[in-house]
Structures are given as structure tokens and as C-alpha cells.
Amino acid sequence: MELRIALIGFGVVGQGFVRILAQQEEWLKEQGWDVKLVAVSDIQKGSVYNPDGLNIDTLLNLMLNEKTIAGYPDGVIGFDGTKTISESNANLVVEASWSNLETGEPALSYARRAIEMSKHIVLTNKGPPVLALCELKKLAQDNSVELRYEGTVLSGTPAINLGQLNLSQSGLRGFRGILNGTSNFILTLMEEGQDYDAALKRAQDEGYAEADPTADVDGHDAQGKVVILTNSLLNADIRLSEVHCEGIRGMSKDDIESARKEGKRWKLIASAERIDDGTIIASVKPEKLSLNHPLASVMGATNSITFSTEYLGDVTITGPGAGAFPTGYAIFTDILDIIRCIK
Amino acid sequence: MELRIALIGFGVVGQGFVRILAQQEEWLKEQGWDVKLVAVSDIQKGSVYNPDGLNIDTLLNLMLNEKTIAGYPDGVIGFDGTKTISESNANLVVEASWSNLETGEPALSYARRAIEMSKHIVLTNKGPPVLALCELKKLAQDNSVELRYEGTVLSGTPAINLGQLNLSQSGLRGFRGILNGTSNFILTLMEEGQDYDAALKRAQDEGYAEADPTADVDGHDAQGKVVILTNSLLNADIRLSEVHCEGIRGMSKDDIESARKEGKRWKLIASAERIDDGTIIASVKPEKLSLNHPLASVMGATNSITFSTEYLGDVTITGPGAGAFPTGYAIFTDILDIIRCIK
Numbered sequence A, B: 001m002e003l004r005i006a007l008i009g010f011g012v013v014g015q016g017f018v019r020i021l022a023q024q025e026e027w028l029k030e031q032g033w034d035v036k037l038v039a040v041s042d043i044q045k046g047s048v049y050n051p052d053g054l055n056i057d058t059l060l061n062l063m064l065n066e067k068t069i070a071g072y073p074d075g076v077i078g079f080d081g082t083k084t085i086s087e088s089n090a091n092l093v094v095e096a097s098w099s100n101l102e103t104g105e106p107a108l109s110y111a112r113r114a115i116e117m118s119k120h121i122v123l124t125n126k127g128p129p130v131l132a133l134c135e136l137k138k139l140a141q142d143n144s145v146e147l148r149y150e151g152t153v154l155s156g157t158p159a160i161n162l163g164q165l166n167l168s169q170s171g172l173r174g175f176r177g178i179l180n181g182t183s184n185f186i187l188t189l190m191e192e193g194q195d196y197d198a199a200l201k202r203a204q205d206e207g208y209a210e211a212d213p214t215a216d217v218d219g220h221d222a223q224g225k226v227v228i229l230t231n232s233l234l235n236a237d238i239r240l241s242e243v244h245c246e247g248i249r250g251m252s253k254d255d256i257e258s259a260r261k262e263g264k265r266w267k268l269i270a271s272a273e274r275i276d277d278g279t280i281i282a283s284v285k286p287e288k289l290s291l292n293h294p295l296a297s298v299m300g301a302t303n304s305i306t307f308s309t310e311y312l313g314d315v316t317i318t319g320p321g322a323g324a325f326p327t328g329y330a331i332f333t334d335i336l337d338i339i340r341c342i343k
Helices: A012-023 A025-030 A056-066 A081-087 A107-116 A127-142 A160-166 A181-191 A196-205 A220-233 A253-261 A324-342 B012-023 B025-030 B056-066 B081-087 B107-116 B127-142 B160-166 B181-191 B196-205 B220-233 B253-261 B324-342
Strands: A002-008 A034-042 A046-049 A092-095 A120-123 A172-178 A243-245 A264-274 A280-290 A303-309 A313-319 B002-008 B034-042 B046-049 B092-095 B120-123 B172-178 B243-245 B264-274 B280-290 B303-309 B313-319
Touching (some): A012 A056, A012 A324, A025 A034, A034 A081, A081 A107, A107 A120, A120 A324, A160 A220, A172 A220, A181 A196, A253 A264, B002 B012, B012 B025, B012 B034, B012 B056, B012 B324, B081 B107, B092 B107, B107 B120, B127 B220, B160 B220, B181 B196, B181 B264, B220 B243, B253 B264
Parallel strands (some): A002 A034, A092 A120
Antiparallel strands (some): A172 A264, A264 A280, B034 B046, B172 B264, B172 B303
16 A cells, blocks of 8 residues: 655654654555655745655755755655645645644645545644534545544644544543643743743743743633544534633742642643533633642643543543654554555 | 354453443444344353344343343353353454463463454453463464453553554553552552551452452562563563562551652552663562652552653553453453454
């Protein structure tokens, strides 16, 4: 079986993914799977397409030395994302560019285009699954292609796949989790005695928080992840506006200290539950957890989700929620799962 | 596709499994899968075989009212385990009887017989995979059948499947975990101020510990699970005797108290790691963990494993490690995985 991949977006995540792809080349061959990268397109770093496959070492060396892949020696250059999807011979598109949480663009258009051209699609941006998961699933079904998006929630820590494969028939009722590493990193520093502003500044200095930290500290990043998990695992079709959202902005040292005196710790908890009448209750908000609560000891930028199930009670998974290799690995496992489904 | 199941062993786990099977009947039909229970054989509770399928409600009512299934109205009664495997029309055998960790019997003979008769096999007893995993895997391959044993480690909490599916290419180097719920329950009571003897007695009263608690408190149960995980996930073939083993017997209130003064907590940690020269270092022993360590907040009878990987760093899963429904669900997910592989 031959899989020809077009990668849209060659930033940190895209480069993490191709490194893993190169490292797993031998193993893929041993499985009898012919997986090659045929196109890379990035709005800033240039693009290149070769129907016979690209050399990943050459691409990474170009990035290292020239910060662009436009000088790749043996391929068609200059295709934008849409042209790469439409005109390359790829049969699988990895979307690792960027997206706006209000419109989902440009990732959403890339996803629709890929599916309409009967190409399998792996997404790493929250935009498309937050705004249009049900539409994309139906489109994928109608076009007989596979759609995966594991990297949009906990990067490569199994979350959607854990829920959809291992826990699918466990009687899943809901989940509670720490889905935003930046705000958890800030709360961890505050536990160590820093105030909010100093903790935020350090999160920015260390690359966890953006210059505008709104999406993280006001809870919107976690809110989007709640929509994706809820619509993927709880057989629902909720929208962002249906998830109550409060962030950690404005939390004070006094808040931290008074929780400590009760033997508790503040965490930004994202949750959703299907209640008895069938409706979904979903929220992101700071909660005081007892120190013995499984989520209370999740520190730093680590993420965690507790799934509540009928047969198993609570099952919790904890791991990284971001990063080049973790998100690159999410893409890689999505591709392996697609191979297993289509072969 | 028709799956005809023979169940060997109708104790707590076997009954938990058939309850789940009955509850999932509609869903299985919706998937287009014809899954029926054709035989149950238990050395104490009797046995019954009907090639067209058994009624699960009738079986459970018989157990409730008569403590035996020998009075089942419509089937062949009296087959022992071996005869059930050999002479029923089952094409999948669930082994949920019992086994001796020194010989693996009778479960090991049942497993070999099922595979030699070209029947898929799901195991819930540690004996066979601890003593003969590589042999059974090869036998299964030679006979073109599937072998699964998720329930032998953390019951239905994804452990082997998590390692073999989701984390298979993550660069797994080793694992550390709390793999024995009874000893963790005892340590939790000791954290609350009880001494070892009182905590053990309560574990026995509540059904967590056997009258002879040796397998749990001396670490042998966890030692067997280390062998299964190591040989399943780290491409190894180690034996029980290669896993250094110390239990929690003899721990004192002073031990607990002195750890507390250091901001730490004792846990019985089971671990294995492939070190740089390729050898495996594996052990079960009490370790003092910092309270911020992810395994330190795993309390009561809950189990947990932290997998150390190259691409993701640490990924931890926490959930139940025993029980009728959790282990029944492990069997059910193993069967679903077999269906996905063979269809």
C-alpha cells in the first residue's frame, strides 16, 4: 500500500512530524507500507512538490541553513496550500498550518478541499474540529476517506483515540481534565509563591504563553478542546458558546493560599457530562481540588483527562499537551490508524 | 461475521463479562457482528453448551437462584473445560478460570488447546502470559489465530493495548507503576494512621486481600505483571526470577511517618527499563515518592502505570486494576480488537 503525504505547514509541528517520519522509515518498510512525503507547503517557508517523494534530510538542512525550502533542488516549487492539495499526487493531507478559532481558516478550507478531492486528512489545528466536526465527518464518509485529529486535544497523549478505541464501549458519561498547559504552568508557579503577573511573564519568557495570552489564561483554548472531546466522545454536536468559560486571569496569591489552608489546590478544570435528561453540561473554570484528587498533582505544562465510565469508573490519562515531537507523534499515530483502517 | 464464544470459568469475572455482553448485544448487532455465547464451563458451577447460543439472563438467574448452571433447560451439560474447548463449535475461547503462578495450570493447557484447535483466545489469568507468552504468541501465529490478554495487568484500564496500539512507535523505554491494588489499599490506610496488621485485616474484611495475602503484600502479583508488560512492550523474554521482588510486609508506622516528614509517600513500585546496553532491569519494591510525583496521589485500590517514551516523555494511565466489570470489560475490548483484526 502506498501512502503519499502532502504536508501543509512547516513550522515546529510540521518539522517534528517529518523528523519522526524519517526515523520510522525502516519500521514502516518492515510493515510493508510505502509511506512517502511528496509535498510540503508553508506560507512563509516556501513549498516544494515531487511526486516521487522528497528527501526529509534535505528539507531539514534547508530550514536550518536558509530558513526556507524554496531552494529544494529537485521538485516543483511555489504551490500554495490549495494547489498542493489539489494538484499533487498526495492521497493523504496533513494540515499543520494555523487556524483562527472564529472562522477555522485557512485550515478549514484546506480540510474541505482535501476531503472533496478524496484524500485522507489529518488535522492538528483546533479550528476545523471545533467549528465543523460533524460536517467534516459526514463529508469524509461521503467521500470514503478517513479523518483524524488526535493532535488537536492533548497532542500525542492518547485522548480522542483512547476514548474512541479503548473506552468506546465503556459507558462513557463525561470527562474532567486539565487541557491547557500554559495556565497549569502559571498555577504551578503561583503554588511556588509567585504572583500572577510574575508567573505569566515567566510563562511568556519560556515560550509557553503568547505575547497575548488571552486564549490560554481566559480558558478559550480549553473551551475549544471541550467542544472537540464532547462532540467526538459523547455523541453530541455542541458549539463553543455552549461551554461556560472562565479562566485564571486575576487569580491572586490569597486565592492560592486560602486553598492551601483547606488542603486544596486550584486547577483550571475543563469538563463535560451527559446528564440524565440527555443534555450536555460543559464548562471551563478554576476549581479547588483536594490534594488527593488525581488531577491535583498534575503540575507544570502537563495535561490530564479523567474519563468517567460505567464499567471502569474513572480512568485518567496524563501526559504532554503540546510540543513538536508530541504533536508530530499525534500525526504519525493518526496516519498509522488510517493505514490500519484502509488496508 | 459470526463469533461463537466458549467461556471457561464462571466466577465473578466470567459473570461480569457475560453481563456486559448482554448489555452490548444491540450495539454489536448494529455493527453487523453476530457474537454469541455458545458454552460456559466451570469446575464448580457446572457447564452447558448449545451450538445455537445460550440465553445470558437464564444463566445469571440460575446462578442467582441455584448457584449452578447445571439446570440450564436447553443444552448439553457436563462438558469440562477441555471438552468444551475441543468439542464445542466455539471459534473464540475466553479463559477466566484460575491459574497457579508456578505451573500456569489449568489455564495454560486450556490456552494451548484452544490455539491448537484454531480458536482465538482471550486470557484473564496471569499464569499463561507470565510463564509462556512467547510460546503462546508463536503458537497463535502458526495457527493463524488471535491471542489477547489485556485483563491480566490492569483489568479493563488500557495498559497492554495502550502500549501496543497508541504508544507502539513512541520509543518506549520502560515503565513504572502501581500494579497491585491490595498493597496500595493497605499503604493508603497506613497513611491514614493504621498500622500494618490493622490495615491488612481491613483489606481482608473488604475482600481486597486473600486469607493468605502473600501474593499481594510480598509483591509476587506485581512481579508477574512486570513480566507480562515487559515481554509485551519492551520486545523482551524475561522470566519471573529476573524481576527483583520486595513487598510491603513489615512496613511500620515509623516508615510512613518518616517519609511524611520528608514530604514523601511510600508506594509499591513495579518497574522495568531497557538500559543502554540492551539489558532489562526490572523490579518490584517499596519506594518513597515526592508528593508531586504522578504515582504518589494514586490511592486506595487504584492502579497506575507511567510509560517513559522518547517522543512524548512520560504518559501515565490510572484506573481500576480488578473487579467483575473492569475485568469483564477487558475481555470485551479484547474481543472487539480481535473482530477488528479478523474481519
